[in-house]
Amino acid sequence: MCSFTLFAQDYFPSNSGVIANNTNYTAFTNATIHVSPTEVIEEATLLIKDGKVVSVGKSLDIPKNTTKINLSGKTIYPSFIDLYTTFGVEKPKRSGNGPQYGPSRSGFYWNDHVMPEQDVMASFEYDTKTASEMHKLGFGVVNTHMPDGIVRGTGALIALNNDADNAMRVVDGETTQHFSFTKSVTSRQSYPSSIMGSMALLRQMYNDAKWYEAGNIDTRDLSLEALNGNKELLQIFEAGSRANLMRADKVGDAFNIQYTILGGGDEYERIDEVKGTNATLILPIDFQLAYDVDNPFLASTLSLSDMRAWNQEPHNPRLLAENDITFALTTHGLKFKKSFSTNLRKAIESGLSKQKALEALTTVPASLLGKSDVLGTLKAGSYANFLITDGDIFEKKTKLFENWVQGTPNVIADMNVKDIDxxxxxxxxxxxxxxxxxxxxxxxxxxxxxxxxxxxxxxxxxxxxxxxxxxxxxxxxxxxxxxxxxxxxxxxxxxxxxxxxxxxxxxxxxxxxxxxEGKAEDKKKDDDMAKPEFMSPITYPNLAFGFTEKPKPENLLFKNATVWTNENEGVLENTDVLIKDGKISKIGKDLSQKNAKVIDATGKHITAGIIDEHSHIAAASINEGGQNSSAEVTIEDVIDDEDIDIYRNLAGGVTSIQILHGSANPIGGRSAIIKLKWGESADNLVYDNSPKFIKFALGENVKQSRSRSNSRFPQSRMGVEQVYMDYFSRAKAYDQLKKSGKPYREDAEMEVLAEILNKERFISCHSYVQSEINMLMKVAEQFNFNINTFTHILEGYKVADKMKDHGVGGSTFSDWWAYKYEVNDAIPYNAAIMHKAGVVTAINSDDAEMARRLNQEAAKSIKYGGVSEEDALKFVTLNPAKLLHLDDRVGSLKEGKDADVVLWSDHPLSIYAIAEKTIIEGVTYFDIDRDRKMREAIKKEKSELVNLMLQEKNKGLKTQPVKKKEKVLLHCDSMDSHN
Structure with a gap:
């Protein structure tokens, strides 16, 4: 192929019109010009000078000193803008190993992962090679930033002008301020170690910035100064998933900050929630490849959710557009940038309009950056950033000839070369x-x-x-x-x-x-392009056993059941239960109710829903172990509403759980008490007016007996006690200052501990050994409050009398022992002994699998200790409700209480009992008949998706290998892999 280089005022009179450093006018004539996504002019002229658009339209007055380039049959578009890149920025290198608990810098914020003072231009080096790759995709301008830290500093807007110097390329050196949930790789500071820790840190940072701005801190803090100084810039948050998008928006809402959020491509799963954030999105289009499903045995290991993701992701841009959610498109996340064009066409084939696609690449990013006057269109005054093509830019066969940036051409393909493809x-x-x-x-x-x-x-x-x-x-x-x-x-x-x-x-x-035949085939394909490709149905949640529509409350009348009331009435034979408006309306014989669905429960049993006082399902994060106190974090921030264990627990008759923070530190994080409303959003799972709880921990875990680093305080049981004394002393002083009316710096950690002192928040404490149990009760009594619950408490039988005197409950395992040193003295009679001593006793799971059989775990106390059947059932219903301060709402069958009810096929403490229906507030979230039908529907849908994937492979398209994914079950000592 021939090629030539152009210099200065040299000009070759050809269709390419390549002009370098031309200070005169240049007119591109007879072209179809997309001035903007909504304005197209046929046979028009684009006039440029000094790197800017002078005018555009038909019948322009063209000055005499104008170079004319005839683009008859060609099309001009504004060049694209990528709002989210790391262009010209070297990837940060990870620092050394080993824990670090304090900051490594002075004069900056106390946490190394907060770096708003970071200026991307300080380390920026123009990357000609990457710029050339971006030219081929149609991009003329990129916004770049340093991808390191929770607060990452400012970004800059760079024109991809290979022939200019940096002074000309830098359109704006300070455009955006960047955030994420991910720690800096250049610091070893341990905190935060979880998503919930990152959220708590951001909240505290904003409070500190406000306090600093008001002049209340004498010591200069360069980080807080920068954060406050950057607040008028576009605030971009890297979320990377729908769940994290909602979390980021939650942080922003608390401080009246509207982030522009980098999404994850899965927003379609909860489109209404995403729309409710009012956020503008930056949208990656890193669509998954089809799986190689030739091997049926490997294919059978694929989850329906993963298969759906492949099918549904390309529809995400269309659904966002249809729901009037503004978004810009980005190359971010693509392993190979050249796949951007392919994926964009796939999104268009899936229904995204070409106008919306062009907007997402031009006018939307320009508007977000406040640069609509110079970028995103070809109106007078804009930069001369434009593409020359031989047709529709979004069609596969269209050739991109040139990409002009600031009036400088970048030749992709020679327009003089005949197309002989x-x-x-x-x-x-x-x-x-x-x-x-x-x-x-x-x-x-x-x-x-x-x-x-x-x-x-x-x-x-x-x-x-x-x-x-x-x-x-x-x-x-x-x-x-x-x-x-x-x-x-x-x-x-x-x-x-x-x-x-x-x-x-x-x-x-x-x-x-x-x-x-081929022409007919192409015509059919063209016709089909107007229609979205097949999309697997979205369910709530969007995985196996999800609902096609969110279920609604029903009026239900159960007839002739054995009813375990957990009240003074005891167990009632051949009794009816009426559920109306989400409440238990009546319990009695021969009940009737118009417009109620009647269910024959003859030979079956009805109980209150099982309540698990100690669970770790339905959470994306369990431990914030970066400090010895993490009272500022809350599990409510990291509820995972798509955890399949919610459904599995419903199948075991569980209706409510307390998701506890783990036991990584003496003072853990706040709890989330939720109802297992399968298909609802994370926020809608949490009890309204939820009681306030926090997790504490004692023993081997918090003193790091099994930790390799073993360097964080405390490292002994004495140290654990001292942690409590120190923190409660500080909280007491903080609370006194707050109540005095004097100015004070809001400290989320101290706020939570002060709530404990004021008996507004309750402690559920991980515990095993009697000496530590005694210790914590004494600490609490010194500060005039009570411990609410000792959970695990396998040596509770040794101190049951003291527990009764203190007023603390016990939530224990039925028969776990000898799984680590501090439980060597555990006995299966523990629950019965505490119960008979007058301690409110519950059986908990701390395990996703055990939670599905808590009715059977409760039954073990009948064997070990002779507990009555009714009291044994209360161990997993009414008693945990009491421990959670929810017994006025759930835990027993009583008129006026929430209709959280389970219909069992057999005696509820029997190993043969099956939960046939699990109902929460009148909504049937688990039904065994529906479950059977769903299993068949899942097989059918997976088969359909397998066939579609086989079609992809047979077309010669790339596939990805099947990798079996094992679900990780979280426990007290589970640490995040997030950071």
């Missing part, structure tokens, strides 16, 4: 061949076949002449045929072929016309 047929010496040519206008590639045998082929193409060299079909002889041909009108090739024996033959190749 296509399939040709020719004969030589009686043999028939097929020639396929691609990329003829850039880097030509060719393939020659004879009888479906591919012959090694080389091609060169220059100035309408084509040279081909290919092997003969006889693989035994390494002989070649050489061809030189003129391309003529682009429909045929005419020249000579030199055979291996030196003989010259005439060469003529004719382009293969599409037959009528």
């Amino acid at each position: 296509g399939d040709y047929s020719f004969k030589l010496a009686g043999d028939e061949y097929k020639l396929s040519i691609t990329k003829s206008m850039s880097k030509p590639d060719a393939k020659i076949e004879m009888d479906s045998i591919s012959l090694g082929t080389k091609i060169s193409y220059s100035e309408d002449w084509l040279n081909l060299t290919f092997k003969t079909a006889d693989s035994a002889n390494k002989e070649y045929i050489r061809v030189v041909a003129n391309t003529g009108n682009g429909q045929s090739l005419n020249g000579k072929a030199i055979m291996p024996n030196g003989k010259e033959l005439s060469f003529y190749a004719n382009k293969i016309d599409e037959n009528e």
Whole structure:
């Protein structure tokens, strides 16, 4: 292919119109010009000068000193803008190993991961190679930032002008302020170690910034100064998933900050929630590849949610657009940037309009950056950033010829080179061949076949002449045929072929016309392009066993059941239960109710829903172990509303759980008390007017007996006690200052501990050994409050009398022992002994699997200790409700209480009992008949998706291997892999 270099005022009168450093006018005439996504002018002229658009339209007055470039048959678009890149920024390098508990810097914020003072331009180096890659995708301007830290500092807007200096390239050196939930790799500071810790840190940072801005801190803090100084910039938060998008918005809402959020491509799963944030999104289009499902055994390990994600993700942009959610598109997250165009076409094939696609690449990012006057359109005054194509920029066959940035051209493909792409047929010496040519206008590639045998082929193409060299079909002889041909009108090739024996033959190749069937096929494809491709249905939640529509409360009348009231009435035989308006309306015999669904419960049992006082399901994060106190964090921030264990627990009759923070530190985080409303959003799972709880911990975990680093205080049981004394003393002083009316710095950690002192928040404490149990009760009594619950408490039987006197409850395992040193004295009679001593006793799970059989765990206390059947059932219903201060609402069957009810097939403490229906506030969230039907529906849907994936592979498209994913079950000592 021929090429040439242009200098200064040199000009070659050709369609390419390449002009370097032209200070005169340049007019691009006779083009179809997309001035903006909504304004298109046919046979128009674009006039530019000094890197800016002078005017655009028909019949323009063109100055005399104008270079004219005829673009007849060509189309002009504004160049694209990528709002979220790390262009020109070297990837930060991870610092050394080992824990670090304090900051490594002085004069800055106390946490190393907060770096708003970071200026991307301080380390920016223009990357010509990447810029050239972006040119080919249509981008002319990128916003770049340093991808390091929770607060990452400011970004800058860079024009991808390879021929300019940095002074000209930098459109704006300070455009955005960046945030994430991920720690800096350049610091070893341990806190935060979880998403909830990152959220708490951000909240505290904003409070501190407000306090600092008001002049209440004498010591200068460069980080807080920068944070306050940057607050008028566009605030961009890297979320990376729908769940984290909601979490980021939650932080922003608390401080009246509207983040622009980098999404994860899964927003379609809860489109109404996403719309409710009012956030503008920056949208990656890193769509998953289809799975290679040829092996049916491997394919069977795929989850429905993963299969759906492949199918549904390309529809995400369309659904956002249909719901009037503003978004910009980005190349961020793509392993190979060249896949951007392919994925964008896939989004368009899935229903995204081309206008919306163009807006997301031009006017939307320009508007967000406050640069609509100079970027995103080709209106007068804008930068001369534009693309020259031979047609619709979003069509696969369209050629992008040039990408002009600030009036400087970047040639992608020579407009003077004839496009000879296509399939040709020719004969030589009686043999028939097929020639396929691609990329003829850039880097030509060719393939020659004879009888479906591919012959090694080389091609060169220059100035309408084509040279081909290919092997003969006889693989035994390494002989070649050489061809030189003129391309003529682009429909045929005419020249000579030199055979291996030196003989010259005439060469003529004719382009293969599409037959009528092919044309019909293409027409069908064009028609289908107007319709979205098949999309698997979205459910709530969007995985197996989700609801196609969120279920609604029903009026239900259960007839002739054995009813375990957990009240003075005890167990009632052949009794009816009426559920109305989400409440237990009546319990009695021969009840009737119009408009109620009647369920024959003869031979079956009805109980209150099981309540698990100590659970770790339905959370994306369990421990914030970066400090010895994490009272500022809350599990409510990290509820995972798509955890399949919610459904599995419902299948075991569980209706409410307390999701506890783990036991990484003496003072853990706040709890989330939720109802297992399968399909509802995270916030809608939490009890309204939820009681306030926090997790404390004692023993081996908090003193790091099994930690390799073993360097954080405390490292002994004495140290654990001192932690409590120190923190409660500080909280007491903080509370006194707050109540005095004097100015004070709001400290989230101290606020929570002060709530404990004021008996507004309750402690559930991980515990095993009697000496520590005694210790914490004494600490609490010194500060005039009570511990609410000792959980685990496998040595509770040793101190049951003291627990009764203190007023603390016990939530324990039924028969766990000897799984670590501090439980060697555990006995299965523990629950019965505490119960008989007058301690409110519950059986908890601390385990996703055990939670599904808590009714059976409760039954063990009948064997070990002779507890009555009714009291044993209360261990997992009414008693945990009492411990959670919810017994006025749940835990027993009483008129007026929430209709959290389970219909059992058998005696509820029997190993044969199956939960046939699990109902929460009148909504049936688990039904065994629906479950059976769903299993068949899941098989069918997976089969349909497998067939679609096989079609992808058969088309020659790339696939990804099946990798079986094991669900990680979280426990008290589970640490996040997030940071």
